[in-house]
Amino acid sequence: MALLEIRNLHATVDDKPILNGVDLTIDAGEVHAIMGPNGSGKSTLSYVLSGRDGYEVTDGEVIYDGKDLLEMAADERAREGVFLAFQYPVEIPGVAGLTFLKTAANALRTHRGEGELDAMDFLKFVRGKAEALDINDEMLKRAVNEGFSGGEKKRMEILQMAVLEPKLAILDETDSGLDIDALKVVSDGVNALRGPERGMLLITHYQRLLDYIVPDRVHVLAHGRIVKSGDKDLALELEAKGYGEFMEAAE
């Protein structure tokens, strides 16, 4: 059984059609990349999958882990193991990052029937994961994403992913705004989470990321539809030729 099966997904924002029939299947253990020009609907797809308000599904269905994903509220999906690393992580002043992460982790643990971690155990657990991502205590102590640089925010997203251990991780342009060192750190973090139980959907604009996180499948999204799929070499082809001909194909 596939981990995620998207069938003929159509979605609108403010009555404007953005997704126009997306079909995509991800098996557990696989990493898929979605590439596409700006405005092609990549973030919209990530929001529809994670349950953000304001995105109306007008047709199609999404089966996740044997369940109807679109029936679930955003928080429910997260507790069922869906994780979105945001293209633009949200700053929340006044909410301590660690407390936020602990609340989230414990909500997931409770849902899975595991006991909650107390503050000390949790801190130890997070520190272990943070170190590998070059995140120090000072960063952990700040309010959620407040005052972080673009690259720091992306690293914090990966830390959250590492802590929450999702079954399906969607990473929306996690590579954008990263210098080469940060890209390496983030990619190592993502690769460390690859595993037979976990599926990943990498959304990216550039082929560069895929040198570090080698995908099993690559898809091209244009005008809200997947217009071509292939193996990792498709990304290189895209890099060489640009999106032009795929865009035309989608017209």
Add this chain to the structure above:
Amino acid sequence: MPDGSGHMQPFLDQALADSASVPGAKVDWLADLRGRGASIYGDRGLPGRRDEYWRYTNLNALGKNDFELANGGPAVDVPALPHRAVAELASYRIVFVNGRLRPDLCVLDDMPDGVLIAGLGDMIAAAPDRLEPVLGQGLDLHEMPLAALNTAFMRDGMVLFVDAGVDVDKPVHLVSITVPGETPLMLQPRHLVVLGDAAKATLIESHIGSDEGAYFNNLVSEISIGEGAELNHYTFQEEGPAAVHIAATALNLAAAATYDGFLLQSGGLIGRVETRAILNGSDADCRLDGIYLGTGEQVLDTTTYVEHVAAGCRSRQVYKGVLDGKARGVFQGKIHVRPDAQQTDGHQLSRALLLSPRAEIDTRPELEIYADDVKCSHGATAGELDAEALFYLMSRGIPAEAARRILIEAFVGEALSEIRLSQVAEDFSAHVRNWLSANITVNTAD
């Protein structure tokens, strides 16, 4: 009981009937002061829509009820103080139940030299001369019609005198507990705080009431802070749900005086706290901060007037409100800079969070500036919880109600983080958490 001009002046007859028998009736200056209060209130009547600063807070219900003047009455069961950290704090405690001093509940032993904490009633009886130079001096009754009413009735309250140079070793905790019976009660407490030059004190006020029964608590505080003196002032307004709490505070700051006030308002059906701060001496520093939490059909009104008379003073106001149900918040704040008040630094900010579509806030910020070299600002925001932040939290598995709660706590927490006395901050936070638990359904399991 409308008079010829058509406005209501409930309570006036009672005050006049009372004037011959009230304690201190034979002290001329006091009788004059009370008479002045009665006459100003008689002219103005109960404030209503025609009064500029009472447009949003309707007191008509007061005119319809018969209120009986509270006089302590028979011993009642006194509810425990909800403020645990503050209750355990070593402090001088002065307690009023149904408007009258309860010496048996007070903790006023070993007061240091230069500190006087006493009941106003006792002071009127024993040493009215000490009151004469200060009582009624710090406020303009024409600006505060209900303070005029209070003046007509006043008979008890707290007196806190701190001599020049004295640093009061413990906080002073003023507790007002109201337990009304069948008949609605009216309270007219009058508090007087005078800090001499370079004196220092911390004052905590707890206003609590029993869950049932209507009452009208119309209190007035006159606070005068001498040169270089410092007062930290924290107030819990947690009156009973059927109460009308109307507080007027008149603050006078001398040169280089500091006032740091923080108000938590969440009690009463109507709560209105008006503060008029006059910065008379140069280089004074005045902070008026607060949070209010409203639900049901509550009306919570914060009205401030800060007058910069002297040069080089700073004033800062930050008020944050959370309104649910059909609650209504009112924020009216004015900064008035007189021509001589150059180098004034005056700022004001009002932020309200509306949790329900029927909650409402009326905001009225005003700057009136007659000096040219000043830095003044005001700002007001009102809105719902940030949908992006809410989604971000939920996308991590945090249930919707818990996510809402986290964001609300963050909104008020910012204000609480600036409170210097940790026990007070702790009790304020506990109150916010309890309020959220009672008013926001939290569902951690799914």
